[in-house]
Amino acid sequence: MSITAPAGFRAAGVAAGLKASGGRDVALVVNDGPRRTAAAVLTTNRVQAAPVVWTRQAVSDGAARAVVLNSGGANACTGPEGFADTHRTAEHVAAVLSSGASTPDDEVGAGDVLVCSTGLIGIRLDLEALLGGVDAAAGSLAADGGADAAHAIMTTDTVAKTAVAERDGWTVGGMAKGAGMLAPGLATMLSVITTDAVVDPAVADAALRAATRTTFDRVDSDGCMSTNDTVILLASGASGVETGLEELTAAITEVTASLARQLVADAEGASHDIAVTVRNATTEDAALACARAVTRSNLFKAAVFGNDPNWGRVLAAVGTVPPEVAPFDPLTLDVSVNGVQVCRAGGVGEPRELVDLAADREVHVEVDLHAGDAEVTVWTNDLTHDYVHENSAYSS
Amino acid sequence: MSITAPAGFRAAGVAAGLKASGGRDVALVVNDGPRRTAAAVLTTNRVQAAPVVWTRQAVSDGAARAVVLNSGGANACTGPEGFADTHRTAEHVAAVLSSGASTPDDEVGAGDVLVCSTGLIGIRLDLEALLGGVDAAAGSLAADGGADAAHAIMTTDTVAKTAVAERDGWTVGGMAKGAGMLAPGLATMLSVITTDAVVDPAVADAALRAATRTTFDRVDSDGCMSTNDTVILLASGASGVETGLEELTAAITEVTASLARQLVADAEGASHDIAVTVRNATTEDAALACARAVTRSNLFKAAVFGNDPNWGRVLAAVGTVPPEVAPFDPLTLDVSVNGVQVCRAGGVGEPRELVDLAADREVHVEVDLHAGDAEVTVWTNDLTHDYVHENSAYSS
Structure with a gap:
């Protein structure tokens, strides 16, 4: 069910011929209301794909009627022509969804349609195939279409990722794709979250940002941030239940935490999922900087692949964080690996x-800085032969 | 010849049993003067090995008589006992070198001896073996011992790295070890540079820092910075020729640039050496930040291993540099790979x-930011199956 678990949503996922494999590659998610609240968190990469530029603008009014997503091409670094392709895709979705409109209020404009793309950078999309896929998806929209949509956004993913959080009278659902290039500030990762709660646009935006910050932003498969990362929240209000910021954030976080963990578990070529927890830092930012230093150490990640609890490489990584970012005394550092304290007081x-x-x-790697009381966990993967193989043999 | 190419130096490299392979693992370099000028550039990692802490203090007076180096153990994260081991090594070298002293001026103190170690972190050295190696090395010191010394500091290196720069009446020689973990701010890399020029200590320090900044600091095999990185300059004055900062910097840079290039060429498991040049940046720091973003992209490095000129991954990496660090317009970026302009104006x-x-x-990867006139080149390697194998199968 995933994104169609909450009331007020229909979805579909179809094969349009964009992916060489012939699998599903175009997804459509429609919010039937009564409300059309929307928010988005987008990549902070300065090189932004056309759909990211489009979606940022389209969601700025806090509303959206539909999201169209494709795999089989990122539409990044494709110049003005690529942006025109995204624009035309949104217009086509709007026209198709408007064709059955019985009142002016049912009319959908291109600006009500958010667009996401994922796949190879620097290649124009086959627009004819994509628009044909939109037609097919619109024709198969269903209140239980969430699973098909989740399959249609997969690239090198081996499984579809979905999650649901049930609350008293309202629900949050979600789907995500991504199996590598996961990085802070988001990753080559697309995610759509839906809820039938009645939500103010400002609350939707704040809740989505808070949930992303502590979940998607804390998985870091290989330190690489993509040009297309997008997390979208749609709220239909169909449950009639109003929610506040705190309870909405908690429910979305439950869904995004589950999706983030699924992304790590399916990361390209990984044989270990590694949770790096930094404890007793002066601030959350200090803990985060130290955790990320470890999760980005190729040497440490290769050691884990070799089943070697190489705490020296953990210390060497933590030692690269500037003192102004994370004050600590290197001679007090403790490191535990799976509960065994292999390093005590820096030795x-x-x-x-x-x-x-x-x-x-x-x-599970735990680093104690003995400097304060802030704690952060970042997930990553080991560095394996298969990671190198998948990222050298196939373009993406 | 390497470090014994300049007049006034003797060196030796012997097998002391620290390395499991049984190869040479203890090197000794002695400056016979008449001057004993010395300078050092040491790792900026906050987790510093005992020999780094020792050498920083010992060189602070701008003078040194000898350097003792061992492979087969880094003596890092070994606590007060590890520092005592370094101290005792320096005392032993001083005693051995003083034993033949005929005048008080020939007496060597422990503070005149710099110490370098490389190998596995978190393991105490076999001090008895090391001190025996010092005795053997002192007994075989020779004016042509540079090659033996260069061999004795090798770890996973497959070849010894040496270089010489000849000038009118004076010479600079150098040796280095390191085959992975090369990173800005230095790497698991030891290097000793010698010259017979007459050099003021302040000039020696400034010249060594300037040469290191544009050579060793611009090779980045895997983004990991070690706890033991050390570059030492010894100046004997034996040529009687005085040099100024500019000509000394140029000669040392010639040697360290050659050594740095040799380190990249011998990096663990690499199949490609990659020069990333960023042109037309607003400042050198801006160019450096963009170049390092590319040299640290596992995705790009894996693509090069697959012989895929994946410029999209170059753009995605450059796009992660904050605008306040490197101002540029992503829509004007050009990327060339081996002279072919695969990306023009961001597309x-x-x-x-x-x-x-x-x-x-x-x-050769060239990125044009179209933002200024600063240019920097950083060298790195591709990410290969063999890199993963060497760094997962063997601790270091």
Whole structure:
């Protein structure tokens, strides 16, 4: 069900011929209201794909009627022609959705349609195929179409990612794609979150940003940030239940946390999911900087692939964070790997042989800075032969 | 010859049993004067190995008589005991070198001895073996011992790295080790540079820093900075020729540039050496930030391993640099790979099929920011199966 779990939404996912595999590659999500509240968090990369530029503008009024998403092409670095393709896609969706309109209020404008694309950079989309896919998707929109839509946005993903959070009288649903290039500030990752709660646009925006900050922004597969990352929230109000910022944030966070964890678990070529927790930092930003230094250390990530609890590489990574960002005394650092304190006070702790990394896919690294009381966890993956293979053999 | 090319130096490299391979693992370099000028550039990592802490203090007076270096153990994260080991090593070198002293001026103190270590973090050194190696090295010091010393500091290096710059009446020689973990702010890299020029300590320090900034600091194999990085300059004055800052910097830069290029060429598991040049930036710092963003992109480096000139990944990497660091308009970016302009004005340029990456080990990527006139080149390597293998199968 995913995005169609909340009331007021229809979705579809069809095969339009954009993906060489012939699989589903165009998804359409329609908010039937009564409200059309929308918010979006978009990549902070300065090189932004055409659909990101379009969606930023289209969502700025806090409202949207539909989202069209395609895999099989990112429409990034495609110049003015690429932007025209996105514009034409939105116009086509608007026309198709308006064709059955019985009142002026049912008319959909291009500015009510958000657009997401994912796939290879620097290649124009096959617009004819895409527009044909929009027609087919519009024709198969269904109140239980969430699963098909989730499949249509997959690229190198091996499984579709969906999640639902049930509340008293209202629901949040979500879908996401992404199996690599996950990075802070978002990743090559598309996600649509839906809710039937009655939500003010400003509250929707704040809740989505808060949930993204502590979930999607804290998975970092390979430190690379993409040109297309987009997280969209649509709220239909169909439940009639009003929610406040706090409860909405909590429900969205439940969904995005689940989706983020699924993204890590399906990261390209990974054999371990690694949670790096930094404790007792002076601030959340300090903890985050130290955690990210570890999650971006190729040497540490390669060691985990070799089932080696190499705490020296953890220390070497944490030691690159400037003191003004994260004050700590290197001679007090403790490091535990899967509960074994292999480093104590910056030196040798328990024998590393006590750590068994081969037994589980999950690895938990904990770094204690002894400097304050802030704590952050960032998820990443190990660096494997398969990661290199997937990212060298295939363009993306 | 390398470090013994300039007059006034003797060196040796012996096998002391620290390396499991049984190869040479202890090097000794002695400056016989008449001057004992010294300078050092040390890792900026906050987690610093015992020999780094020792050497920073010992060189602070601008003078040193000898450098002792060992492979087979980094003596990092080894606590007060590890520092005591370094201290005792320096004392032992001083005692051995003083044993033949005929005048008080020939007496060597522990503070005249700089220490470097490289190898696994978090393991105490076999001090008895190391001190035995010092005795053996002192007994085999020779005016042509540079090659043996260069071999004794190798870890995963496949070849010894040496370089010489000849000037009118004076010479600069150098050796370096390092085959991975090369990163800005230095790397798991040890280097000793010697000269027989007559040099003021302040000039020696300034020249070494300037040469390091534009050479060693601009190779970045995997973005990881080590706890032990050390570059040492010793000046004997034996040529009797006085040099100024500019000519000394130029000669040292010639040596360190050659050594840096050799380090990249021997990087662990690499199949391509990649020069990323960023042109027409507003400042050198802006160009450097953009170049480093590219050299740290695992996705781009994996693409090069696959001989794929994936300019989209170059743009995505450059796009992560904040505008306040490097002002540029993403819609004006040009990217060339081996002279083919595959990206023009942020969009598609020449066909990527025109680029042949399989033919050469060297790859030249050029990014034009169209924002100013500063230019920087940073060298890195591709991300390969062998990199993952070497850094997962072996601790370091």
